[in-house]
Amino acid sequence: MVGWMKLTKGLIAGLLLTLLLTGCGANWGWYVVSPSTESGRSNLKFLIDGLGYTIALSICAIVISIVIGLLIALPGLAKGRAPRTMNRVYVECFRAIPILVLLLWVYYGLPVVLDIGITAFWAGVVALAISDSAFEAEIFRGGIQSISKGQIEAADSLGLSYYDKMRYVILPQAIRRILPPLGNQLVYMLKMSSLVSVIGLSELTRRANELVVTEYRPLEIYTILVLEYLILILIVSVGVRWLEKKMRADEQ
Amino acid sequence: MGNNGREPIIKIAGMGKSFGDFEALKNIHLTVHNGERVVVCGPSGSGKSTMIRCINRLEAHDAGTITVDNIELNQNTKNINAIRREVAMVFQQFNLFPHLTVVENLTLGPVRARKMNPADAEVLARKYLERVHIPEQAEKYPAQLSGGQQQRVAIARSLCMEPRIMLFDEPTSALDPEMISEVLDVMAELAEDGMTMVCVTHEMSFARKVADTMVFMDAGEIVETASPEQFFSAPESERTQMFLNQILQY
Ligand SMILES: Nc1ncnc2c1ncn2[C@@H]1O[C@H](COP(=O)(O)OP(=O)(O)O)[C@@H](O)[C@H]1O
Ligand SMILES: [Mg+2]
Numbered sequence: 001m002v003g004w005m006k007l008t009k010g011l012i013a014g015l016l017l018t019l020l021l022t023g024c025g026a027n028w029g030w031y032v033v034s035p036s037t038e039s040g041r042s043n044l045k046f047l048i049d050g051l052g053y054t055i056a057l058s059i060c061a062i063v064i065s066i067v068i069g070l071l072i073a074l075p076g077l078a079k080g081r082a083p084r085t086m087n088r089v090y091v092e093c094f095r096a097i098p099i100l101v102l103l104l105w106v107y108y109g110l111p112v113v114l115d116i117g118i119t120a121f122w123a124g125v126v127a128l129a130i131s132d133s134a135f136e137a138e139i140f141r142g143g144i145q146s147i148s149k150g151q152i153e154a155a156d157s158l159g160l161s162y163y164d165k166m167r168y169v170i171l172p173q174a175i176r177r178i179l180p181p182l183g184n185q186l187v188y189m190l191k192m193s194s195l196v197s198v199i200g201l202s203e204l205t206r207r208a209n210e211l212v213v214t215e216y217r218p219l220e221i222y223t224i225l226v227l228e229y230l231i232l233i234l235i236v237s238v239g240v241r242w243l244e245k246k247m248r249a250d251e252q
Numbered sequence: 253m254g255n256n257g258r259e260p261i262i263k264i265a266g267m268g269k270s271f272g273d274f275e276a277l278k279n280i281h282l283t284v285h286n287g288e289r290v291v292v293c294g295p296s297g298s299g300k301s302t303m304i305r306c307i308n309r310l311e312a313h314d315a316g317t318i319t320v321d322n323i324e325l326n327q328n329t330k331n332i333n334a335i336r337r338e339v340a341m342v343f344q345q346f347n348l349f350p351h352l353t354v355v356e357n358l359t360l361g362p363v364r365a366r367k368m369n370p371a372d373a374e375v376l377a378r379k380y381l382e383r384v385h386i387p388e389q390a391e392k393y394p395a396q397l398s399g400g401q402q403q404r405v406a407i408a409r410s411l412c413m414e415p416r417i418m419l420f421d422e423p424t425s426a427l428d429p430e431m432i433s434e435v436l437d438v439m440a441e442l443a444e445d446g447m448t449m450v451c452v453t454h455e456m457s458f459a460r461k462v463a464d465t466m467v468f469m470d471a472g473e474i475v476e477t478a479s480p481e482q483f484f485s486a487p488e489s490e491r492t493q494m495f496l497n498q499i500l501q502y
Contacts, residue, residue: 153310154347158361158413159336168360172351 012230032217033224043211047224050204054232057121057193057203061128062186068129069136074166076141087137094134100195103127107199124196132189139185143178144170176247183240187233194229204228258285261321261417261448262307268315269302276302278472280316284417284450284465289443291459291480292452294469295495300452303469304419307450308339321416337365340410344422346402348394354381354405355390358412366413373412380408384438400431404438411442418442420451454499460484468492 033047034040076087094102107123110116118126147170155165197206208225212218262284269277277299284290292300305311306318309325309332318325320335349357358377362368368376381387384404386397394402403423410418420439424432436458443449443462453459459466459480466483468476468491476483476492487493 148347150343150345150347151349153341154343154349156310157308157336157339157341158409159333159365160361161365164364168364169349173349 012234015227015230028220029217030220032215032220043215043221044224046211047204047207047221048228050202050207051228051232053121053201053203054190054193057124057128057196057201058186058190060125061132061193062189064125064129065132065136065189066182068133070140072133072137073140073144076137077144087141091134091137094130097131099127099131099192100198102131103195103199106130120196120199120201123199124193124201128189128192128196131192132185135185136182139178139181140174142181143174146177147173176244179240179244179247183237183244186240187236190233190236191229258287260284261286262450263319264303264307264316265318266316267303267306267313267318269299269306269311269313276472277306277313280474282467282474282477284448286416287446287448288464289447289449289462290451290465290467291463292450292467292469293454293456293459293495293499294475298469299472300469301421304341304421304450304452307417307419308336308341310341337413338416339419340413340415340417341419342403342406342410342421342423344425346394346399346406346426348402348406348409350394353391353393354386354397357394357405358409361409361413376412377408380411381405383411383441384408385434398431399427400434403427403431403435407435407438407442417448417450420449420453422452422454424453424455456484456496456500468495470495 031037031040033044035044072087072090075083076091078084103124106127107118107120110123110126111118151169151173152165155169160169193203194205196203197209200206202210204225208221212221215221260283262282264280264282267277267280268275280303282290282303292304294300302311306313307320307325313325321338323331323334325331325335349360352360355374355377358380359370359373362373362376363370378387378390381390384407386401386404386408389397389401389405394405397405403426407423423439424435427435432455436455439449439451440458440462449462451462463480466476466478466480467474468483468487468489470491476487476489478487483492484496487496
């Protein structure tokens with residue numbers, strides 16, 4: 001934990017130092033995003049405003065993917081062959097499709113199949129959520145399977161329904177084991193949300209691309225983009241770790 | 253056997269259970285009457301656990317019949333649930349819910365399975381904690397209790413379901429020796445209050461004191477069913493004799 005904090009602090013310090021040192025060199029043109037000029041400020045604001053979509057997209061996708069992931073994980077734990085097969089087919093299929101491919105299909109293909117309109121935002125949410133749910137189904141299945149058989153038997157002999165057994169006995173215990181890999185998945189999702197730029201959603205990456213086209217300063221603009229993702233993901237990591245610690249403390 | 257006039261509440265007839273090719277139980281016949289205390293013993297692997305786990309369907313038997321309070325135990329989930337409402341089980345490993353406090357462990361069943369309101373359930377929980385002599389541990393987590401205390405909480409959790417029958421599967425086998433008697437005392441008190449009990453245990457002094465009926469199992473079969481007086485002084489079967497010699501040696 002301490003080592004990890006040191007490492008990230010070191011990383012950020014190193015990155016900032018590099019920027020400072022090289023930023024003064026002839027090859028850099030920080031004016032393009034400089035807070036001290038009018039145009040620099042408006043460019044910077046334009047870039048940072050993408051955060052809203054990136055965050056909204058990731059949160060919607062992770063929430064939906066958790067629900068789907070759980071619904072897919074449960075049949076994977078059943079005794080019968082049919083539900084287990086259904087679980088395997090879903091997981092194997094959606095794990096095999098690259099996110100970008102799924103995204104293109106959902107945005108350009110799904111509206112034709114279903115005869116509906118879909119915005120870039122919702123196409124992104126659907127593609128990320130489905131792709132992610134396959135991984136999460138596996139995370140949930142592993143977490144639930146790690147709960148001892150005795151817990152299930154105790155719940156059964158109390159006469160708890162399947163729902164109550166999951167809700168009050170199994171999941172609260174499994175969540176402690178699920179949370180760390182789920183945190184990783186959230187970080188992964190945040191990163192993958194950059195792919196949605198290709199269908200035109202005005203999130204962080206798309207805005208950086210657009211600005212590069214008009215300003216011709218890819219080095220500075222993409223450096224800002226790197227920093228945006230880095231900071232966002234570090235915040236999420238710290239949040240997840242805090243949550244893990246709190247849960248462990250609750251267990252006393 | 254002292255069942256004069258008491259009704260049969262558990263009827264097991266010709267019951268069998270296999271795990272794959274392995275026949276864990278063969279042709280089991282056992283009748284337990286209302287208020288009767290049955291102690292089951294036998295060597296490890298003889299099928300004691302499997303037999304009592306079949307009574308509340310933690311294992312599904314695959315031959316013969318099991319009837320509890322005139323409800324037949326079969327695929328029908330309605331019947332299974334009805335039987336589980338009458339039958340409580342205490343496990344060797346306690347199986348308390350580690351993420352819940354003692355009182356939450358006790359109220360979960362009544363509130364969720366019996367739809368009792370939480371305030372009433374808590375009153376019930378405290379009553380039964382009193383009964384197992386640990387009212388002061390209500391707010392603790394299971395991990396903060398000794399083994400003996402945990403098993404008594406598990407017994408209280410079962411009692412909160414107000415069952416007609418209690419099944420015990422080697423309830424003291426996982427305990428340090430100095431904690432065994434506190435659990436057996438609680439069980440003996442339950443027996444005195446007239447609870448119907450089926451108890452797998454090798455605590456023979458407990459069996460002598462409490463049992464109405466002794467059952468000896470070996471290799472998946474019930475070898476002998478007898479009153480404790482007869483069982484301990486003049487067992488019919490040679491296998492019973494040998495087993496008793498072994499465990500009563502010291
Ligand atoms: N789930 C299971 N799968 C396969 N074999 C089992 C299972 N449960 C019990 N057995 C076998 O059934 C036999 C009886 O087991 P058990 O009822 O636990 O015996 P006991 O409680 O008398 O020690 C043992 O040989 C055991 O290995
Ligand atoms: Mg056993």
